[in-house]
Amino acid sequence: MIDTTHKLQQAASRLGIKLEQMPRHLAMIMDGNGRWAKAKGLARAEGHCEGAKAAENIALYCARLGMQSLTLYSFSVENWKRPQDEVEGLMALYEEYLMSMRPMLMRENVRLVHMGRRQGLPEGVISELDRTMDLTRDNTGMIFAFALNYGGRTEIVDAVRHLAQKCLAGELEVDEIDEACFGRHLYSAVMPDPDLLIRTANEMRVSNFMLWQISYSEFYVTDKYWPDFGEEDLDKALVAYAQRDRRYGALSQT
Ligand code: IPE
Ligand code: IPE
Numbered sequence: 001m002i003d004t005t006h007k008l009q010q011a012a013s014r015l016g017i018k019l020e021q022m023p024r025h026l027a028m029i030m031d032g033n034g035r036w037a038k039a040k041g042l043a044r045a046e047g048h049c050e051g052a053k054a055a056e057n058i059a060l061y062c063a064r065l066g067m068q069s070l071t072l073y074s075f076s077v078e079n080w081k082r083p084q085d086e087v088e089g090l091m092a093l094y095e096e097y098l099m100s101m102r103p104m105l106m107r108e109n110v111r112l113v114h115m116g117r118r119q120g121l122p123e124g125v126i127s128e129l130d131r132t133m134d135l136t137r138d139n140t141g142m143i144f145a146f147a148l149n150y151g152g153r154t155e156i157v158d159a160v161r162h163l164a165q166k167c168l169a170g171e172l173e174v175d176e177i178d179e180a181c182f183g184r185h186l187y188s189a190v191m192p193d194p195d196l197l198i199r200t201a202n203e204m205r206v207s208n209f210m211l212w213q214i215s216y217s218e219f220y221v222t223d224k225y226w227p228d229f230g231e232e233d234l235d236k237a238l239v240a241y242a243q244r245d246r247r248y249g250a251l252s253q254t
């Protein structure tokens with residue numbers, strides 16, 4: 001198995017950037033499936049099908065690049081407001097996708113984790129999520145976080161409840177709660193904060209995505225609709241990211 005850092009180094013060289021300029025955690029808001037379909041005179045469901053293919057392709061590409069973590073925003077807690085047939089179609093697609101992706105995840109040594117609330121998801125989706133997470137649990141390559149029934153505020157509320165329960169049970173002192181401790185109680189505890197957040201379909205908002213974790217993420221927006229977003233588009237975003245000067249409130253190093 002080729003070491004992940006070695007793969008990332010190769011990818012960086014190919015893109016003409018330094019290893020330190022590659023993100024460790026890439027997060028993506030996959031938007032524009034509906035508009036993609038509309039522009040082609042197709043049903044929204046067709047856009048979601050093409051979107052699922054694009055997601056699998058990007059996950060595979062990221063694994064091959066040697067990315068440490070990838071988060072894909074697939075369904076928000078707000079997306080339940082959509083028409084019932086669209087929601088049902090999406091849930092059927094996630095179920096199928098979680099199943100069909102397994103050979104690729106195993107071949108590429110990828111570990112799948114879920115970000116979001118299990119409660120509210122259909123049984124079929126939960127069982128495929130669990131099967132895929134169990135199967136890939138010991139994989140040591142990229143962590144692929146699938147944000148499904150995810151809300152940034154919901155995640156914060158869930159963490160606060162968990163912390164409050166620990167305090168009430170006498171397992172945690174209030175003074176022990178700091179930023180690091182709080183971060184360990186979020187769904188994303190196994191990953192560093194995203195370095196780069198990409199949103200497709202030209203929307204300039206975060207739509208309740210990883211509110212805590214993106215405090216210093218670099219934001220990149222493209223007008224491409226998600227089903228059209230491919231490897232060259234990701235390469236372009238990585239090169240743009242490498243040019244950013246991340247100051248974290250301090251002064252520039254250069
Ligand atoms: C993103 O595409 C997929 C989900 C949110 C599930 P959209 O379905 O939001 O596509 P647009 O924004 O209507 O084009
Ligand atoms: C954000 O897209 C959620 C996902 C990509 C899963 P939306 O299409 O739901 O966002 P809004 O409604 O335009 O903010």
Ligand code: MG
Pocket residue numbers: 031032033
């Ligand atoms: Mg949208």
